Amino acid sequence: MKSISLYTDNGSWIVRLHPFSKLFYLIAAILIPLISGHLWMFAVTVLASISFLMSSHMLRKAVPLIAFSFTIILTIFIIQGIFFKDNTSVLLTLGPLSFYKEGLLYSSRIGLNILNMLLSFSILVLTTSPSELVEELEKKGFSPKFGYIINSVFQIVPEMMGTMHTISDAQRSRGMETEGKLVTRMKAFIPLISPVVMSALTSSRERAIALEVRGFGANVKKTYLYSHPYTKQDQMMKWGSLTSLAAVIVLRVLHVL
Amino acid sequence: MSLIEIKNLKYRYPGAERLSLNDITMNIEKGQFIGIVGENGAGKSTLSQAFLGLIPQFYKGAYGGSVTIDGLSAKTTPVGVLCRKVGLVFQNPFNQLSGAKDTVYDEVGYGLQNLGIPAEEIHKRVESVLRRFGIWEYRKRNPFDLSGGQLQRVAIASVLAMNPEILILDEPTSQLDPAGSEEVFQAVDELTATGITIVMIEHKLEKLAEYCDKIALMHQGEVVAFDTPNMIFSRKDISELGVNVPAYTAFALKYGLRNQDGTYPATRRDLLKIIKADNADIRSLLKSCRNDLPDAQRNNPVKAIVGSETFSLSDLHFSYIEGAEIFKGINIGFDRRPTAIIGQNGAGKTTLVRIMKGLLKPGSGSVKLAGEDISKKTVAELASRVGYVFQNPDDQIFKYNVLDEVMFGPLNIGMSHEEAESHAHEALQTVGLEELCRKNPYDLELYDRKMVAIASVLAMDTDVIILDEPTIAQDYKGREKIKEIIRNESGKGKLVIAILHDMDFVADSFERVIAMAHGEILLDGTPHEVFRNREVLEKAALAPPHIVGLMEELEHEID
Numbered sequence: 039m040k041s042i043s044l045y046t047d048n049g050s051w052i053v054r055l056h057p058f059s060k061l062f063y064l065i066a067a068i069l070i071p072l073i074s075g076h077l078w079m080f081a082v083t084v085l086a087s088i089s090f091l092m093s094s095h096m097l098r099k100a101v102p103l104i105a106f107s108f109t110i111i112l113t114i115f116i117i118q119g120i121f122f123k124d125n126t127s128v129l130l131t132l133g134p135l136s137f138y139k140e141g142l143l144y145s146s147r148i149g150l151n152i153l154n155m156l157l158s159f160s161i162l163v164l165t166t167s168p169s170e171l172v173e174e175l176e177k178k179g180f181s182p183k184f185g186y187i188i189n190s191v192f193q194i195v196p197e198m199m200g201t202m203h204t205i206s207d208a209q210r211s212r213g214m215e216t217e218g219k220l221v222t223r224m225k226a227f228i229p230l231i232s233p234v235v236m237s238a239l240t241s242s243r244e245r246a247i248a249l250e251v252r253g254f255g256a257n258v259k260k261t262y263l264y265s266h267p268y269t270k271q272d273q274m275m276k277w278g279s280l281t282s283l284a285a286v287i288v289l290r291v292l293h294v295l
Numbered sequence: 296m297s298l299i300e301i302k303n304l305k306y307r308y309p310g311a312e313r314l315s316l317n318d319i320t321m322n323i324e325k326g327q328f329i330g331i332v333g334e335n336g337a338g339k340s341t342l343s344q345a346f347l348g349l350i351p352q353f354y355k356g357a358y359g360g361s362v363t364i365d366g367l368s369a370k371t372t373p374v375g376v377l378c379r380k381v382g383l384v385f386q387n388p389f390n391q392l393s394g395a396k397d398t399v400y401d402e403v404g405y406g407l408q409n410l411g412i413p414a415e416e417i418h419k420r421v422e423s424v425l426r427r428f429g430i431w432e433y434r435k436r437n438p439f440d441l442s443g444g445q446l447q448r449v450a451i452a453s454v455l456a457m458n459p460e461i462l463i464l465d466e467p468t469s470q471l472d473p474a475g476s477e478e479v480f481q482a483v484d485e486l487t488a489t490g491i492t493i494v495m496i497e498h499k500l501e502k503l504a505e506y507c508d509k510i511a512l513m514h515q516g517e518v519v520a521f522d523t524p525n526m527i528f529s530r531k532d533i534s535e536l537g538v539n540v541p542a543y544t545a546f547a548l549k550y551g552l553r554n555q556d557g558t559y560p561a562t563r564r565d566l567l568k569i570i571k572a573d574n575a576d577i578r579s580l581l582k583s584c585r586n587d588l589p590d591a592q593r594n595n596p597v598k599a600i601v602g603s604e605t606f607s608l609s610d611l612h613f614s615y616i617e618g619a620e621i622f623k624g625i626n627i628g629f630d631r632r633p634t635a636i637i638g639q640n641g642a643g644k645t646t647l648v649r650i651m652k653g654l655l656k657p658g659s660g661s662v663k664l665a666g667e668d669i670s671k672k673t674v675a676e677l678a679s680r681v682g683y684v685f686q687n688p689d690d691q692i693f694k695y696n697v698l699d700e701v702m703f704g705p706l707n708i709g710m711s712h713e714e715a716e717s718h719a720h721e722a723l724q725t726v727g728l729e730e731l732c733r734k735n736p737y738d739l740e741l742y743d744r745k746m747v748a749i750a751s752v753l754a755m756d757t758d759v760i761i762l763d764e765p766t767i768a769q770d771y772k773g774r775e776k777i778k779e780i781i782r783n784e785s786g787k788g789k790l791v792i793a794i795l796h797d798m799d800f801v802a803d804s805f806e807r808v809i810a811m812a813h814g815e816i817l818l819d820g821t822p823h824e825v826f827r828n829r830e831v832l833e834k835a836a837l838a839p840p841h842i843v844g845l846m847e848e849l850e851h852e853i854d
Contacts, residue, residue: 041397041437169397189395197394197439201690207654208691212755213678213707233693236737240689244390247349251383252393252406253457255375259411263404263418 043192044160045167050094052161056266057171059275060162063090066279067158070286071150074295077143079286080150087157091164100160107156111149118145168192173262182260186249198238205233296366297322298492299346299461303360306341306350315341317516318360323494325460328487330503331496332527333513334537335742335770339496340386342513343463346494347381348374365460379410382459386466386741386768388446391453392438399441400425400434403453410457417456424452428482443470443686444640451479455486462486464495468502469767472640472796474836480506498770500541501841504528504561512536525558525565539771542799542841550580563845570849581849584842604665605629605759605790606651611660613650621646621814624660633785634792635801637825638811639836644794645686647811648761651792652683664759679708682757686764686794688741688748697723697739697747698732704755715754722754725783727776742768749780760784762793766800778804802826802840810835 047053052060067087071079091097122141129139162171169192172185209229210216216226249255268276289295299322306316315338323329331339344350348369351358362369364380385391396402400421407417425431428448433441438449447470454462464483468476476499483493484506497503503510504524512520512527514536520527527533528544540548540559543566547559552569560566570577611625621643636644649655650662653674662670669677682704685691694700698719705715723729726746731739736747745768752760765777774797781791781804795801801808801822808825810817812835818825825831826839829847838844 167397169395169401186395193392193394193397193439200439204685204690205693207674208685209693210674211652211654211678211683211685211691212704212751213675214703215673215675217673217675229693237689240737241390244385244387245392245394247353248385248391249393250349250353250374251347251378251391252453253375253378253409254393255373256378256409256411257373257375258409261408261411261414261417263401263408263414265414 041192042196043168044099044163045165046099047167048095050096050165051271052090052094052096052165054269054271055165055275056268056272057162057166057174059268059272059279060166062276062279064158064162066283068155070283071154073283073290074286075290076295077147077150080154084150084154084157087154087161090161091157094165096160096164099164100157103156103160104153107152111145111152114145114148115142118142118148170264170266173264174266176260177262186254194238198234201237202230202234205230205237298325298365299323300363301345301360302363304342304345304362305357305359306345307357308341308354309356311356314516316345319516319518320360321511321518321521323492325492326487326490327508328484328493328506329495330507330510330524331494331513332498332500332503332510332538333770334772335740335768336515337513337537338516339513340465341516343383343465343494343496345369346461346463347383348372348377349383378406378459379457380459381461381463382454382457384447384451384454384462384464384467386469388443388450388470391450392446397437398435399430399438399449402438402449403456406453406457420456420458424456427485428452429478442640444472444475447471448475448479451482459491461492461494464493464497466496466498466768468497468499472638472836473798473838474639476502476796477838500528500539501543501562504541504543505564512538523558524561525554525556528561529558534771537770537772543845546584546842546845550583563841563848566845567848567852571852577849577852581846581853584846584849603630605631607661607663607666608651609661609663611650611662612658613646613655614658615646620658622657623814625814625816627809627816627819629790629792631785631788631790632806633781633804634790634807634809635805635822636792636794636809636811637796637798637801637835637837638817642811642835643814644811645763646814648683648763648792648794651759652681652761653677654683675707678704678757679755680757681759681761682752682755683761684748684752684763684765686767688744691748691751692736692744695735695737696732697728697734697736700736700747701732701751701754704751708755718754718756719750722750725753725780726750742770742773745769746773746776749777753780753784757789759790759792762791764795765793766795766797774800781805798826798838799840799842802843810837812836 067083071083091100118141119137120135122138122144124140125138127139128136129142130137169189172188176182176185206216214226215222301319301321304316304319305314307314333339341350345362346369351370352374358370364377367377369377393402393405396405403421403425404417407420425434430445430448430452433445438446447467451467468479471479480502487493507524509521510524510527511518519536528540533540541561543563544559544561547566554560560569606629608625608627611622612620613622614620638644646655650657653669653672657670661668664680692700694703701719701722702715705718723732726749728743728746728750736744766774769777785791805822808822809819810825810831817835818828818831826843832839
């Protein structure tokens with residue numbers, strides 16, 4: 039089954055970290071540059087994220103995400119560079135187009151922010167199993183029902199894509215053309231929707247029974263199969279992130295930054 | 296007090312007119328292995344759901360009488376509490392998965408987590424149950440990636456891990472190959488030694504008779520009889536109640552071999568005991584036995600045009616994943632004799648027919664239909680010539696009423712509306728569902744949905760009809776119906792190919808049998824040739840039809 043989760047277990051140190059340590063890093067990495075208000079702070083967190091990804095051999099998997107964001111960032115640069123409302127000082131002129139300093143600064147803030155968020159999110163997403171994250175959250179009091187919903191999305195969406203493939207096979211088996219030109223393939227997509235939804239609904243009733251049979255409705259405190267002890271690295275990641283965040287806040291309040 | 300006490304149980308589904316369970320009273324003692332038999336629609340699955348309180352707590356509807364499990368009322372005790380005592384395994388293992396866990400190991404542990412069992416205990420139980428069912432090696436796999444047979448074992452394991460006192464199994468082996476179902480029966484039988492009580496709904500009567508202490512015979516919502524297998528299968532009215540008898544009982548009936556109490560034996564062991572005790576003339580028994588072996592090829596051949604080639608596959612190579620070839624050069628031709636493909640789960644049977652249908656493209660080699668290379672044709676272009684009924688009918692149902700569903704194919708392949716409609720009605724009549732043609736197929740039971748799927752392919756009037764496991768979920772009548780369809784279609788000069796796990800059915804309905812294992816064709820011959828070839832059967836992990844097995848034992852006796 040093709041998984042929709044981006045997680046792979048390559049055994050690196052970040053994969054072995056507790057999901058919460060990565061969550062702490064994520065929060066700190068996103069908030070620090072925003073609170074500090076300085077552009078160079080983005081460079082710090084972006085570099086930190088990149089070096090983490092590199093050291094865990096995950097950078098290559100993050101590249102497509104970043105490449106995708108570049109197209110958006112580039113558009114922002116062009117539009118804001120030319121049309122930003124506070125544009126006054128021209129920085130460079132390309133033929134009939136003039137790019138302004140204010141617009142470009144503004145767009146670099148947005149662009150760096152997007153890049154920073156993407157990188158810090160990819161650390162969490164690429165290196166953490168969704169079910170482990172949910173399990174750790176449930177241990178801290180997150181509702182098991184919501185936990186189930188999140189987990190099942192990762193299982194049932196690929197399952198539905200598989201069903202879609204089978205139903206499409208069945209439709210072409212009975213003479214509906216689904217191969218060839220784009221128009222043919224698009225036309226073939228519409229009759230797929232209702233059987234896929236119907237079969238999902240039918241199986242959801244059975245799944246509800248399956249869950250009951252497996253004690254989902256038992257009113258006892260759930261136990262968990264795995265415990266993920268906090269290692270020294272976890273402590274370093276957690277406290278490193280939290281103290282940096284606190285430091286930035288303090289410095290900001292004291293107007294040092 | 297009995298472990299399970301059912302008193303005057305009546306139940307009607309919401310919106311239904313007829314009672315699905317009609318005044319059932321029975322007691323089941325601790326440690327018994329109980330079988331439930333009856334034709335489809337007799338109320339077997341409904342009864343199984345009443346044990347766990349899913350009826351009436353989940354399904355609502357009108358409920359009367361009582362079901363008491365170890366002193367707890369199934370009507371009022373929440374399912375979440377009852378599930379500690381009663382485990383239920385469904386017919387379709389795919390729907391039994393929690394959908395929340397990404398490995399087999401975690402899936403099996405899931406129910407235990409919900410019950411608040413300490414982690415060390417969960418690990419212990421999960422390991423022991425995975426090993427018992429031979430699925431320990433799959434523990435890290437995603438359950439959705441397993442085959443039906445493997446998945447059914449995961450489903451049973453995940454219920455058993457919860458240590459229920461009572462285990463209810465609703466046709467647990469319908470998706471399994473013979474070796475797989477034997478494993479399940481043995482594993483379940485071993486469980487009874489641990490004191491667990493088992494209730495099993497099953498159409499494989501020989502197996503049921505072998506393992507059960509008692510059998511409940513159901514008909515139209517009632518339990519007509521609750522007795523030992525010998526008593527149940529010796530009833531004169533059993534076929535009127537839509538239930539066949541085990542092959543051994545039929546044999547005993549034919550030759551008047553009775554137990555001392557006047558009943559007929561239901562298992563091979565009992566039958567052999569009688570034969571030996573009676574000092575019956577084994578030689579003459581064997582001779583008559585050979586004469587009435589189920590063998591469609593010899594007994595009643597379809598007047599098929601032997602030799603007129605339909606499919607020819609040469610030097611066929613195929614792989615799903617590069618480097619892991621499944622077919623390493625298959626060569627085979629098909630004429631118009633009804634042909635069964637047999638073999639273990641994962642032998643490559645479905646892959647082979649999917650290539651012939653065009654759903655999979657071969658890596659190399661050629662696939663010709665009536666001399667024409669079809670590898671470049673789209674599946675839709677082939678649809679008017681090759682029909683394919685999927686194993687799971689739910690994969691091929693897309694419309695909201697049965698008639699539209701059956702007309703879908705004919706309309707696609709260019710029939711006019713009138714023509715399509717008349718073909719559809721004819722096909723529905725053939726499968727016996729004409730009166731349900733306005734119903735929504737999603738509201739039908741699995742066995743009827745399978746028939747709708749068959750009708751929807753018959754209506755297309757294709758030259759070749761491929762059936763993937765047509766007998767799944769069918770009772771005696773349904774199987775007879777399918778047998779008749781195969782004969783009729785072959786009689787019309789069509790090539791019928793079926794993938795099957797039911798060897799008695801194969802011997803009875805097919806003139807050619809292809810045995811496969813590990814992507815290779817082991818043997819291709821008449822049922823007689825294949826089923827008398829011990830070596831091939833062993834290689835393919837198949838058991839011969841019951842009567843062939845009996846004959847072999849008798850022959851051994853003479854030697």
